[in-house]
Amino acid sequence: MLIHCVTVKFKDAATPDQVAALDAALAALPGQIDLIRRTRHGRDLGERPTNADYALVSEFADAEAFYAYLEHPAHQALARDHLIPLAESVHSTQFLTEV
Template sequence: MLIHCVTLTFKESASAAQIETFRDALAALPDQADFPLRICQGRDLGERPTNADYAIVAEFESTEDFYTYLKHPAHLALPQDHIESVQSVQFLVDEQG
């Protein structure tokens, strides 16, 4: 299994509606993919001033599925004009965790 973790910071001008649209588009991705995909996402709780604004964790059954996802039209269509910065990391886990 491949885990894809993303943190992002929104531009100060990002509205609540834009963030909600982003969230909804992400939530719709698993139904649009032709491979197994699980996504967990949410806004930062604000407990530390250095945290990013938002986090996404996506689980893929294989590395090939991850690369297919990166090129998938629904992924490429995610609204990004209100995002300031993005960082990500990917790692592999076996079935025992």
């Protein structure tokens, strides 16, 4: 299984409504892209001052499914409409794990 982790630092100008729209769009994404096995996402709890503002963890069967997800129109629209306008920075990592 391939695990995809994303962390986001929001721009100072990001509004609570924009963050809520991102959250809703991420919640809807698995219903639009059947390649996603599981996803979890949410705001940082503020436990450490160096943390990002938001995180997403998604699971895929393999690298082929992950790369197809990256090119999927619903993923591209979410990034364009919800993530890029809010993000000061975005970092991601992928790793393989046993099921």
